[in-house]
Amino acid sequence: MSATPHPYRRRRRSSRLLAGAAGIATIGALVAAMPASAGETAKKHGHDRPGRYQDVQLLSFNDLHGNLEPPAGSSGRVTELQADGTSRTIDAGGVEYLATHLRQARGNNKYSITAAGGDMVGASPLISGLFHDEPTIEALNGLDLDVTSVGNHEFDEGAKELARLQKGGCHPVAGCYVAGKTFKGADFPYLAANVLNEKSGKPILKPYWVWKKNGVKVGFIGVTLENTPGVVSAEGVKGLKFKDEVETINKYAKELERQGVKSVVALIHEGGQPASAAYNYDCDSPGGGDGISGPIVDIAKNVSPKVDALVTGHTHAAYACTINDPSGKPRTVTSAASFGRLYTDTTLTYDRRTGDIARTSVASANHVVTRDVPKAADMTALIARWNTLAAPVGNKPIGYISGDISNVGTESPIGDLIADAQLAYGKELDPGTDLALMNPGGIRAPLTYAAKGAEGDGVVTYAEGFTVQPFANTVNLQNFTGAQLVQVLKEQVSGTNATAPKVLQVSAGLTYTLDLTKSGADRVVTDSIRLNGAPIDPAATYRVATNSFLAGGGDGFTTLGQGTDDLVGDDDLAALEKYLLGNSSAANPIAPPAANRITVVG
Incomplete structure (x- = not known):
């Protein structure tokens, strides 16, 4: 298995993924806060080269479910704890606002990755569901999503339809929705490490993908919950086998390490439930991960220490916790609720000397996709275009x-x-x-x-x-x-x-x-x-x-x-x-x- 960028890598941002000299000058501000021994630059043939540590921004979200327009009612709100112990609700969500928030969060950061934890499509509102979720894939391309795991809802229409969403082509029954325009598919890779073809025993899609920038390499392994057949129709998972999440992640973490990729993030479509529904609840209080329960806890405790962070989903809950890995070392575990109401911003500090993440420096927090920012014009146009097609029915x-x-x-x-x-x-x-x-x-x-x-x-x-x-x-x-x-x-x-x-x-x-x-x-x-x-x-x-x-x-x-x-x-x-x-x-x-x-x- 090659560690080169995924063949479906986007055409618009290839410069972000290839090794090169661009962006090195921005490192100085980041390493200035590091100890001198870590952040200093070295001289070689009269040119600066990067210091030892490089902060990598990981933006993530999960369970979008085709919610391109702002979700209605309670589905479009989040709860926020206040300093005085009270709480308030905030209207949130909608890809016009999500796009703006993600773009503002990235700024000019050349070391920024955007990843997702599955269920990007499926159970979608009419604007996307009526068109077999092609509008959502187009929106995700516009959001500059780099990589996502599959979720259970990616199998609502079966593996062949998932492959079409990845590779493109018009729907086999509905055809093309706009005359002369063929659906291009996802610019980002869907990862399905633990979803195997029953006959071949091989993953139906890529099991992992590696992001590269100026010598920095971060691997992503994507899995969905092993119990996907229990929450999807039998027809949707026909001919597929779903393997244990931990066993699969550990297998590919070893494979990535053999390829020289020691910084690894697992995208897991399985999750937990924090003790509070507030997105900013501290689930590490009183101790690491004590405020969260559910399947993700055992998964986090057993996934190899080779994995540096877990981006999760499925439960539609919001949390940014640390749960100890099998070696007893704290590790970040996050989920950004659902429907595009939140995104998670995680800082991964990459050690150029070891090729690994300096886990003591990892910081993560969820942020609300508020509706008080300017709408992204490209997303507004996309929504209007598909709404025009859907209007006669909707x-x-x-x-x-x-x-x-x-x-x-x-x-x-x-x-x-x-x-x-x-x-x-x-x-x-x-x-x-x-x-x-x-x-x-x-x-x-x-x-x-x-x-x-x-x-x-x-x-x-x-x-x-x-x-x-x-x-x-x-x-x-x-x-x-x-x-x-x-x-x-x-x-x-x-x-x-x-x-x-x-x-x-x-x-x-x-x-x-x-x-x-x-x-x-x-x-x-x-x-x-x-x-x-x-x-x-x-x-x-x-x-x-x-x-x-x-x-x-x-x-x-x-x-x-x-x-x-x-x-x-x-x-x-x-x-x-x-x-x-x-x-x-x-x-x-x-x-x-x-x-x-x-x-x-x-």
Whole structure:
């Protein structure tokens, strides 16, 4: 495997990636603060050469999910802790602002790298999702992204579609969206070190990439979570094998070292949860990494000390922590929330003598992508161009609401609305349908009441509905016994969901208590489960509506993959659209559901 720059390297900024003399004069200001023994320059044949240490800027973000326009509602806000212990929310996100912030952060720094932690595409709003995320790849090219790992959502449409996003070419079904213009693909490499072709046993994309500048070399290894098949449809990961994250990173860290690359950053699409939702929470207090939990903690503790920093994602959380590596040495672990609301700025101090990062000098912090900066004109033009193409579909009204229908809480109002819509649609297919269940991960945004552009207050457009449910899952009906139904509810908080519960959103009529003071499956209080006021009969048969992802056992709900008498209906967004059109009008809009079906204790 060669350590040369990736073949898909951008054409616009090749000067940043090739060794040369440009930019050496800027080092003086950086090394001035170093000890004299480290920062001094040496004379050779009458010319200065770089000092021992060089600061390298690493800008990173993750989980953009095609959010080119500013995300709406709570999806477009971050929480900031104040000095007096209070907190405030800040509107954030939108690539017009992200571009400006990244460009301002880079300034004239020639030693700046921009990297991402996966899920750049997938579950995207209509402006990107309608066009199979070509607009987002174009935006990322404009953001001067250097490299990203794949995430689970990069596999929503399968490995062939991911390869097209990388290499270019028009969509095999939809074709080219602009006459005479062929999609060029990503200027940056997608890294998929732990995603193997089942037949060949080789990575489906490059496992790593090396950034070079004036003798400075930084390697990047990209992996996604090993459990990607558990959170993606079976069709999306067909023919693929996903390997252990730690084992894979350690393997390629050794390979990079053999090639003389000793400074390594891992881009990992797996993450954790800090103890506070505030982006500037100090998760190192009282000790290194004590304020963060979740899968990334064990990964960070076991990834080889050869790796100098971990850029993570997947959980949509914000943190900049240090977690000790296997040798007991602190190492930076970061995540920049989601939807382009934050970016992380990390300083890696490169030791030219050893070729490694001086880890004691690493500094990292998350920064808000505020909307009080000038919009990047190129991103504004890109958004306008794709919005023009999307407008005939996206501006169509599909319903009316009387207030914000939020996507917040163990049981959310938007979750209740979607479950009710699927139950109503299920009853059209089969009047004997009893209930509907919706996975929270399939709900990507709230419905907001406030006007947008020329849209009237309370109008729900197709574009807004698409942003809420962008996956094009079908609504499926299956039969389950009462005992199986109870087991499904227990799987929300046990098995693979024990440490990070996935609480299903339920249709009207199904109620129960979730006791968080208990552990595992016991958190679901079995005696409290009622359907239309009656206890669940373990021996009875219930007709249940779910989306096709859940019907295949996704998100750890293996029992939902064991239903009988399957009936496949239309896509889930069509079901929501039909429900809104049939149950709301400008004069009689739908009110936000009360979200009172699940009683949470503790």
